[in-house]
Amino acid sequence: MNNYPDYFNNNSGRQPAVDALDTRVSQVMKRVYLNMFLGLLVTALVSFFCAGSPAVLSFYAQHSWMIWGLFIAELVLVFAISGGINRMQSSTATALFFLFAVINGLALFPIFLVYTHVSIAKTFFITAGTFGAMSIYGFFTTKDLTRWGSFLIMALIGLIICAVINMFWANSTFDWIISGLGVLIFVGLTAWDTQKIKQWAATSPFEATGKLATLGALSLYLDFINLFLYLLRFFGNSRD
Template identity: 60%
Template sequence: MRVSHVMRNVYLKMFLALLVTTAASFAVGAIPGLTYFLATHTWVYWGLLIVELVMVYSISGGVKRMSGGVATGLFYLYAVLNGVVFSLIFCAYSFDSIFKTFLITAGVFGAMSVYGYFTSNDLTKIGSFLYMALFGLIICIVVNLFWSNGVLDWIISAAGVLIFIGLTAYDTQKVKEWAQSGAMADSRLATIGALSLYLDFVNLFLYLLRFFGSSRD
């Protein structure tokens, strides 16, 4: 009973965070001057990304020392910042392709999360491999920022899709095991679990958008 209760809270928090990100993206995207500022002032954009990384590591590393309310508040603040960063997507891609990619992402994410929850297979080894692959992917992304190779970009996109499909199943199983162990308070566990799955969903969406997104007319 506790596991199902925790998992419901995980998915609820994750869903609310996605709504917050979407609302923030639309709000910023509705202000042309603001999106233009973000697009032309790369130092602001990269500054936001750095702040986001700091917040993710702060929440992940300090969740056991935070109150449930503080951890949840930081998580939703992170979702807002993500929405600000993602507002540029609406400048690059058509709304129809964004919506289509979102539906595809939701379907793939849902299927893999269900698999991760119900499978009797231990996904620990796969998860360890996927996190190593993710580290390699980040290195490739940094290299390609300076190299700008189109073929490598497509390889990165395909690898990103596969990695986050696998991580969705792994992280779901991991959160379920945390809930079974009772090693963390329910409110904190729901937040850190929602953050993990939120990151999987968002990154899967971004990589799929490279394949299914179409430019604005």
């Protein structure tokens, strides 16, 4: 698969142009991964602080609706960044991304109360290894993963529907099946999103680099977090 625009296929000066494009793609991907890493770090620090704060725990105990409020806020931010990024300043998009990371930290801190710190750390490293392998595959493969994307998005929608149904059904076996499918879906999405971001980097104008880095970081951040949460159901050990 050729990810380069047609004007790089000319014989005259082709190699310098290709080298310059490769350098640009590499720079964009570095910014994507850096933003993603910082977002994960912010989420982890916020979650860890909240789990160890009696004031926060007391507040959440008295305001159980906060979890739903945070969930709605997360959805609003994801749609705002994804849908409105072309109308935003790059700094605004970046600020919203890190706001999302903070809110996600506020929503995820209960995992530190449910699972042991050792099992959380173990699952994090398993997730990092799996994510890294699939992201490398997505970046270097010459196979077009477009069909993966169409299938995986439909599978993700089905997964969400199944998860909602199981909230009322509360079937433990079905929950394990959902978790296993969730792992497979987000493993695939990691490779697909990486290739998609690489293609964006190769075809987008230079002035869009900042926005692209933020949007790419958000996509991979969501893949990592969801993969981590599904794997935690398999590798997490209860504190009880």
